């Protein structure tokens with residue numbers, strides 16, 4: 250929740266700023282998949298968490314699961330290409346990522362999907378981002394995390410050792426190469442007390 254006067258809040262969010270991307274470190278996962286990770290890319294990430302929690306028109310979705318309709322255990326908001334993002338630093342993040350990966354990706358990041366995990370009961374099940382072109386082509390999905398850390402876990406399709414990264418407080422992870430096809434990822438439920446986390450996923454046009 251927002252605390253103090255609007256003026257205090259404005260002061261704090263003004264401290265929110267991106268660092269450089271030189272510290273990105275790549276881990277090859279195998280089968281042409283990789284992740285790049287940069288802890289603490291966004292400074293003042295907690296102020297951005299508060300702003301997004303308050304300002305974004307979050308949607309609770311419901312899905313058919315067998316014979317029941319169940320709540321999707323996280324809140325969502327999708328911003329398409331050209332839609333104004335809830336804070337300018339997110340546009341700056343998208344553009345910095347587009348510039349950094351221009352050669353390797355061959356196209357810019359254009360969309361931003363936001364997910365709000367309110368506590369350890371919120372989660373996302375194993376999946377690859379394969380609704381769009383990620384099902385057939387190599388692509389990238391870049392995720393900026395604010396708020397409390399949660400584990401993002403990756404595992405090869407068909408089984409094998411998992412890879413786990415705790416992400417929050419301005420951390421960046423980029424899933425690239427064949428990662429959406431040959432690997433799956435999840436944010437598992439946490440039985441330990443987990444604070445709220447918001448993730449911002451930047452994707453190229455046609456990747457979902």
Ligand SMILES: O=C(O)CCC(=O)C(=O)O
Pocket residue numbers: 362364373378392401434435436448450
């Ligand atoms: O919250 C995250 O970091 C992952 C979200 C995700 O995998 C998705 O929405 O496709």
Ligand SMILES: [Fe+2]
Pocket residue numbers: 376377378434
């Ligand atoms: Fe995903």
